[in-house]
Amino acid sequence: MTFLTDFWHYPFLLNALLATLGLSILCGTLSPMIVAKKYAFMGSSISHGALLGVSICMSFLEQTMTGLNFFLFLGTLLITLIAVTPLALTTFRQKLPSDALIGLFFTTTMGSGILIHQVFGQTKGDLLGFLFGNVLTLSLVDLYIVGCLILIITPLVWKRRLHWIHFIYNEEATSVQGLKTKNYHYSLFFFITLVIVAGLKISGVILINSFLLIPGIFALKHAPNAMSTFTYSLCFALFTALLALVMANTLDLPTGASIAVVQAFTYFISLLFKKAT
Amino acid sequence: MKIALTVESLCFSYQSRNEVLKDLNFKVHENEILGILGPNGGGKSTLLKLLAGLLKPNTGTIKYSNEELTTPLIYIPQKEENNSAYPLTIGELLAGARLPKEVVPKDEVLSALEQMGLKLPINRPVSSLSGGEYQRVLLAKAILFNARIILMDEPTKGLDSVGQDKLLELIQHLKSTRNASIILVDHNISQVLKHCDRLLCLNKNYHWHDHKEHVNKSILESTYHCEFEHLLIHEKKGGILDHDHHHCEIDHHQEPSKGRKE
DSSP states (O other): OHHHHHHHHOHHHHHHHHHHHHHHHHHHHHHHHHHHTTOHHHHHHHHHHHHHHHHHHHHHSOTTSTTHHHHHHHHHHHHHHHHHHHHHHHHTTSOOOOHHHHHHHHHHHHHHHHHHHHHHOTTSOOTTHHHHOOGGGOOHHHHHHHHHHHHHHHHHHHTTHHHHHHHHHOHHHHHHHTOOHHHHHHHHHHHHHHHHHHHHHHHHHHHHHHHHHHHHHHHHHHOSSTTHHHHHHHHHHHHHHHHHHHHHHHHTOOHHHHHHHHHHHHHHHHHHHHHHO | OOEEEEEEEEEEEOTTSOEEEEEEEEEEETTEEEEEEOOTTSSHHHHHHHHHTSSOOSEEEEEETTOOTTOOEEEEOOGGGSOTTSOOBHHHHHHTTTTTTOOOOHHHHHHHHHHTTOOOOTTSBGGGSOHHHHHHHHHHHHHHHTOSEEEEESTTTTOOHHHHHHHHHHHHHHHHHHTOEEEEEOSOHHHHHHHOSEEEEEETTEEEESOTTTOOHHHHHHHHHTTTTTBOOOGGGOSOOOGGGBOOSSOTTTOSSOOOOO
16 A cells, blocks of 8 residues: 555655646646637647747746746746737637647747757756656645646636536627627636646646546546536546556656556546447 | 618628628518528628627628617527537526526426427437427527527528428517517528518628519529629519519520529
């Protein structure tokens, strides 16, 4: 049972557990909407774009300053939001920009991030470490950030689940009905960006996409109605994250990669189970 | 009859393209069904979106009777425009009929479905409904919303003739019992002639209306044949409208075919 008791004995493991479960709550809440809205590639694009923000902040923030982690989060968030704004503007009540345009966005921002880090911040930390994250290096500030986001985002989504569902089901018809769909559209982009930036250290630029997508894919496949997609997605995200974390700790595997593989594997098992029944 | 909607000198074009609608004028009364006909690209769905407030006209005005933004208006798009990824149920669709104000209680949802002649379990996914059932569920939504103006984009699409008749009879019933104004876009000339009180025929720069008593299916099919391009029919001319009223190079009298339908 040491693989369980380790979490209580080692503070860094407890931090990892709490942060991963927190990220599961956030991603589990947003994931069905991201998948249903067909924003999978968009989420990937935002997460890659966030590397530009990390790079600028790493390069220009003093490494010894007080509250570095918080300012790193805040700076990355602001820069990523600025970069994401054109995407949010061009997708409101429009057909999505072409795949090529989204690809152009994230390769440009990611490339710029790597170049800026190379020129200005090569000695100020490992930028590429953010590609896969490192859940074992989390600080209390990271936990507080995830906690605050849970307190902000989950009530706004869960209390208005029916509104969100109708907004995604038919944006135009719902808008005519009187729902301010513009607010929902930009809020969704804002929430996705917040969660991605908060999750960069936990699962990294690349692997956070499994967190953002697989719970939603699972929920949309198995939930009997739209309202329950949120519950299905949340339960799936929490269960798989916990399982992956225990597995990673027991077998000494990287956490982010373990979460991605466990989530995908669990989803495929669920498909086989559904087919069999 | 009281006027529910007035459109004056309406012009619209998408960015840097030719005008889709030019100098459009018409009125819709309460307790009336206006059928909009026309070929693809004629501006029918664009007009519906303008009336719904989803697009803004370049010039001209759209006025509702009470001149308030709160006019209970519902827009029923084609089924394909919905996001089919969500396993939305009938109950969830109708529960949201009055959003953002309130969630509709279950008993009201059941009552509205009953009024539309539907005895379906409310936990049934919307995606599993037939075309006719789906349209009737949306009419139930219009009832719950207490809509005074209902905009419908091709409601009879994919229905057989019996289904079309049943649906349009329900729409007529809704119109008379709720004193509603219904504006529907449809390609089915016979059904529009049979069930709509007035017509609006559109093809980009050309439009004409208010001649339902003078037109028949073959005349409308002929106008589809030349796609209204040279059609010069105006209200002021009056009288019986026939082939002589449009200046098309094709001699319809010699043609065995009734014309090209969309």
